[in-house]
Amino acid sequence: MNDQIIFEDVSKFYGEVLGVNRVSLSIPPGITTLVGPNGSGKTTLMNLMTGLVQPSSGTISVMGLSPSNSPELFRILGYCTQFDFFPRGLTGWQFIFDSLMLHGMSDADAFQLTVEAIERVQLGDAAGRKIAGYSKGMRQKVRLAQAIAHHPRVLVLDEPLNGLDPMARAESIALFQELGRQGMHLLISSHILDEVDRISDRVVLITGGYLIAEGSIQQVRQEVREKPMQVLIRCDQPAVLASKMFAINHCVEARLHADGRGVFLRTADIDQFYSMLNGIAAEGLVKIEAVAPADDDASAIYQYLIGSDGSAL
Amino acid sequence: MRETRTNFWKHLAQQPWGLWWIQGRRLVRIEVRRNLFSWKAAWIYFLAFIPTFIILIHLVADRHNATWMSDDTNVLAGIVQLYYVRLGVFFGCLGIFSRLIRGEMIERSLHFYLLSPVRREVLLLCKFVAGSVSAVLLFGSALLVDFALMYAGFGAAGTDYVFNGPGLGQLEAYLAIVVLACLGYGAVFLLLSMMFKNPTPAAMLVLGWEAINPVMPSILQKISVASYLRHLMPVSVSANGIFALLTVQAEPVSAWAATLGLLVLIAVVLVYSCYRMRSLEIRYATE
Numbered sequence: 192m193n194d195q196i197i198f199e200d201v202s203k204f205y206g207e208v209l210g211v212n213r214v215s216l217s218i219p220p221g222i223t224t225l226v227g228p229n230g231s232g233k234t235t236l237m238n239l240m241t242g243l244v245q246p247s248s249g250t251i252s253v254m255g256l257s258p259s260n261s262p263e264l265f266r267i268l269g270y271c272t273q274f275d276f277f278p279r280g281l282t283g284w285q286f287i288f289d290s291l292m293l294h295g296m297s298d299a300d301a302f303q304l305t306v307e308a309i310e311r312v313q314l315g316d317a318a319g320r321k322i323a324g325y326s327k328g329m330r331q332k333v334r335l336a337q338a339i340a341h342h343p344r345v346l347v348l349d350e351p352l353n354g355l356d357p358m359a360r361a362e363s364i365a366l367f368q369e370l371g372r373q374g375m376h377l378l379i380s381s382h383i384l385d386e387v388d389r390i391s392d393r394v395v396l397i398t399g400g401y402l403i404a405e406g407s408i409q410q411v412r413q414e415v416r417e418k419p420m421q422v423l424i425r426c427d428q429p430a431v432l433a434s435k436m437f438a439i440n441h442c443v444e445a446r447l448h449a450d451g452r453g454v455f456l457r458t459a460d461i462d463q464f465y466s467m468l469n470g471i472a473a474e475g476l477v478k479i480e481a482v483a484p485a486d487d488d489a490s491a492i493y494q495y496l497i498g499s500d501g502s503a504l
Numbered sequence: 505m506r507e508t509r510t511n512f513w514k515h516l517a518q519q520p521w522g523l524w525w526i527q528g529r530r531l532v533r534i535e536v537r538r539n540l541f542s543w544k545a546a547w548i549y550f551l552a553f554i555p556t557f558i559i560l561i562h563l564v565a566d567r568h569n570a571t572w573m574s575d576d577t578n579v580l581a582g583i584v585q586l587y588y589v590r591l592g593v594f595f596g597c598l599g600i601f602s603r604l605i606r607g608e609m610i611e612r613s614l615h616f617y618l619l620s621p622v623r624r625e626v627l628l629l630c631k632f633v634a635g636s637v638s639a640v641l642l643f644g645s646a647l648l649v650d651f652a653l654m655y656a657g658f659g660a661a662g663t664d665y666v667f668n669g670p671g672l673g674q675l676e677a678y679l680a681i682v683v684l685a686c687l688g689y690g691a692v693f694l695l696l697s698m699m700f701k702n703p704t705p706a707a708m709l710v711l712g713w714e715a716i717n718p719v720m721p722s723i724l725q726k727i728s729v730a731s732y733l734r735h736l737m738p739v740s741v742s743a744n745g746i747f748a749l750l751t752v753q754a755e756p757v758s759a760w761a762a763t764l765g766l767l768v769l770i771a772v773v774l775v776y777s778c779y780r781m782r783s784l785e786i787r788y789a790t791e
Contacts, residue, residue, distance in 0.1 A: 224734045239620060239784065242618070243615055243618060243619070243785065243786040244783060244785045244786065244787065245783060261623060262621040262623055263621070265619055265620055267622040268619075270619050273616060274612050274613075274788060276611055276612035277613055277616075278538065278608075278611075278612050278613045278616065279538065279542060279544075279613075280538065280541075280542055289530075289534055290616060292530045292534075292619075292622055293527055293530060293531065293620040293621065293622055294620070295526045295527055295621075337616075350650060374585065405776075439717045471573065483576060
């Protein structure tokens with residue numbers, strides 16, 4: 192069986208409103224994060240790959256299966272949506288147990304998997320209470336438990352960390368990492384960019400319905416190599432260093448670090464920049480303590496790729 | 505041609521009927537629980553049992569004489585034809601069946617079903633069965649109690665009418681009418697709830713259509729639930745004024761033809777509903 196999630200030239204229009212446009216994407220196993228502002232098309236992509244909406248054009252394949260009315264797909268896929276609603280009157284336990292029963296498994300198996308899922312998300316005794324009385328964090332947990340209860344091979348998580356307290360957030364991230372290590376496909380959307388770096392093997396950047404970059408964060412950074420890159424240089428005389436770099440035309444922007452012991456320099460040619468920096472260090476005029484890319488993370492890359500108004504460059 | 509037919513049956517036999525049966529039973533159990541045991545169902549209980557309450561008062565407050573039994577038989581026939589079929593079952597089914605898909609869209613919980621490994625057609629048909637079971641349980645049991653209370657006051661004469669006379673046959677016919685009404689209106693409202701965000705205006709049009717249908721040409725009478733049910737009534741209701749319109753016997757049809765006609769109508773509506781269900785999209789933001 193194909194182990195990839197494949198979008199081939201997929202477009203989705205809601206009437207005249209663009210959802211996503213001509214997206215072609217191939218996602219291997221591991222943790223992949225969809226990054227983009229609200230309304231960028233992240234949820235549409237997730238709904239398309241789970242068959243909740245149908246593509247206007249193009250084809251989608253999840254592990255070789257089409258998402259359109261495919262019971263086989265939902266045996267291997269779990270989707271934790273961001274819809275914060277549940278069937279009326281159910282306890283957390285009933286919600287998970289009922290959904291497992293629809294897989295056609297025995298009562299004993301459904302019971303066992305329900306217990307396991309509740310333990311995994313650490314819902315505890317709250318599972319016996321009505322969902323209507325849950326906090327937002329608990330509702331998020333029970334949704335996650337329902338999505339992973341049947342041991343899916345593909346797990347789609349739409350803003351899974353929303354509403355979680357720091358402790359629950361850390362536990363969830365650890366769980367995602369564990370699932371990713373087990374070879375599961377995890378597709379996560381998040382707008383909390385500093386969490387993306389920690390948990391994802393690859394990122395997919397999307398804005399305005401258009402895919403703008405995909406790959407590992409380093410690969411994506413490579414894709415936008417022609418864009419100015421920012422480097423933090425720790426040194427004893429940051430102002431002198433900045434003026435030197437400006438003088439040799441390899442610096443397009445400079446900003447002093449808040450502690451006054453470093454400078455952020457933005458350059459359009461990183462190779463030349465490092466070469467010149469080595470020259471300045473050899474002169475001994477400035478004592479350089481450390482050099483590190485300051486924007487080799489998803490947040491910075493994302494800022495490069497979209498304009499201030501959120502439109503693609 | 506013969507090969508095509510063989511392939512069709514072979515294909516049919518290869519379907520996972522056992523799994524669908526298990527999933528169906530569980531879906532129906534979940535849905536019936538939600539239909540019958542929630543505060544939102546209270547008004548449907550009210551619709552079903554309001555005649556029961558009135559008949560109970562009649563039993564307690566009025567004198568019963570065996571010579572008046574035919575009057576009570578006519579009243580019961582009127583309750584079934586003019587209240588249950590035209591109003592009680594109609595609005596009860598509107599409440600139950602329009603909630604099955606549209607209600608879950610409004611409550612934003614339908615996606616949980618669409619993300620389960622159940623074929624959408626199986627899901628829709630199971631929801632229909634669950635709605636039918638709920639409606640039949642409510643209105644059928646109400647009718648049983650109505651019937652028992654209506655003849656309880658006549659003592660031995662009432663018992664004789666029910667067990668040695670035409671009573672049981674009439675009860676069977678009334679129950680058949682209620683079951684068919686639940687199935688017929690259920691199928692119509694399930695489809696309407698998938699076609700319209702608010703199915704109530706469309707349901708009001710159906711109500712108007714059902715009311716004027718008896719005076720329509722016979723070809724148009726075939727597109728009506730109540731017109732089929734009229735032919736199954738064991739006791740003809742004579743009414744005056746506006747009610748006369750509702751009880752017109754335009755063209756006599758045998759009971760089996762009326763039942764078959766209604767079942768065909770239900771099947772056509774359900775097949776089209778399944779077709780719509782296949783392409784149903786979750787777009788809660790537009791609800």
